[in-house]
Amino acid sequence: MSEKMKNILALSIILQVITVKLLALAPEFIEKYYSNGIYPFISAGFRYAFGWVPFSVGDVFYTLAGIFVFRFLIRNTRCLFRRPWYFLREILIVLSFAYFSFHLFWGMNYYRPPLHQTLDIGSKYTTEELLSFTEKLINRTNNIHQKLTDNDSVLVKLPYSRREIYDMSVLGYREISSENPHFSYAPESIKSSLFSLPLTYMGYSGYLNPFTNEAQVNSLQLDYRYPLISCHEEAHQIGFSAENEANFIGYLAATANKDPYFKFSGYAYMLRYCLNEVYRRDREAFARLKEQVHRGILKNYEEAAMFWSKYENPAEPVFKNTFNAYLKANNQTDGIKTYSYVVALLVNYHKKYPF
Structure with missing residues (x-):
């Protein structure tokens, strides 16, 4: 040359x-x-x-x-x-x-335009709407938890291997794509990352490789979140780069899946986001709503938190700040904070399409 x-x-x-x-x-x-x-x-x-x-x-x-x-x-x-x-x-x-x-x-x-425009839903919500939706989501999550465990104090354990979860994850996309072709997903290309240990120390559950379009999942921990995380990474594959939108589409795919463990993963994962937002807005309402959540679900949250706490290290904030800068450089002006925007998508979507 x-x-x-x-x-x-x-x-x-x-x-x-x-x-x-x-x-x-x-x-x-x-x-x-x-x-x-x-x-x-x-x-x-x-x-x-x-x-x-x-x-x-x-x-x-x-x-x-x-x-x-x-x-x-x-x-x-x-x-x-x-x-x-x-x-x-x-x-x-x-x-x-x-x-x-x-x-x-x-x-x-x-x-591309924000997802709420594509779905023709709002992007704002009131505290009253948040509280109402969170209460409904608690009931939905509690009901599925009860069916899976028959005990409100037992945490949910996934009965599937990682490969089985990957293979099942596409089924939810088939359901939601029948109504919205934007969510069509085929063929699948989702795998456990060879870098799962480094990803864990960096504080990441997965990522999409933009040069091979492979969805990578951190395979070190197989907990209740695994189906939702798999669906989240697949949402990136079909063209939804924003983290909040991938979370929301992953939720739609997981809860549309006929498998109850996938449904639980989607509902329980998003319930945490809603409870966190309630806590930020109204501490008293948060305490009241938390009391309604099955103890077993809270144990699932504790299990995940304990796993990540074992890998906390001084370098993790550096990686998070780097990813935050990456998001801001790619049209995500609020950086990592854009993850919380998924609550707006949830509330407004189910305002239009109630449970």
């Missing part, structure tokens, strides 16, 4: 960034021509290509990429001082390629 071409490739990242920021100003264009245009073909193509492989191809790719980067830095550190443009240019070429691939293969979904 000529020196001139290398310079063009390195500097192309400037034009790419400008192009992405301009396209971000036209979310309807992104929705029509990318999210519902070329992206479904790109996503399905990757899932057909890698979904059958029993291990995470993306994790192997990241490992090899890390080795090559480390090798490059070791071999070319001297160039930083002797030939600084050469050193910087090589890095910019890699960044330009990664930036282009990321946005082409998945990242432009960050700039």
Whole structure:
């Protein structure tokens, strides 16, 4: 490759960034021509290509990429001082390629219109609406918990393997896609991450690999949340990049599943979000509502909290702040706080479609 071409490739990242920021100003264009245009073909193509492989191809790719980067830095550190443009240019070429691939293969979904507009529901709610919905959600979660345990003080244990959960997770998407084709999901490509231990120390339950479109789940803990988390990562695959929207769609898929353990996972997971929001708004109402929750459900929450507490470390906030910055750089202006927006989607969706 000529020196001139290398310079063009390195500097192309400037034009790419400008192009992405301009396209971000036209979310309807992104929705029509990318999210519902070329992206479904790109996503399905990757899932057909890698979904059958029993291990995470993306994790192997990241490992090899890390080795090559480390090798490059070791071999070319001297160039930083002797030939600084050469050193910087090589890095910019890699960044330009990664930036282009990321946005082409998945990242432009960050700039599509918010989900509440697509579903034609509101984005705001009152405290009274929150309390009413949370009480209904408690009743729904308690009822399913009772059916699964026949004892309001026993926590729910999943009777399935990780592979069985992955295979079952697509069934809920079949149910919700019959009414909303935006949620169509086939073929599946969901796997346990090879980096589950590092993910746990970083405080993450899973992630989507944007370069292979594989949904990665942290497999170290198999608790009540596993079905919902699997559905959450699959929501990313079908083009919903925002974390709050993936949580909400994962909830729809989990609770639409005919399996009661999936339903419990969806309802119990979202109940925590609602209770947290009630606590933030009205402490007395929170105490009253918490008393209504089955003790067994609270034990499920405690089980998950105890697991994560074992892996707390000084580096975890660094990773969380990095992810927070990543979200803000990709049109999630509130960063990690956008997770709480899922409550608005829940309340307003069930206002339109009651239990």
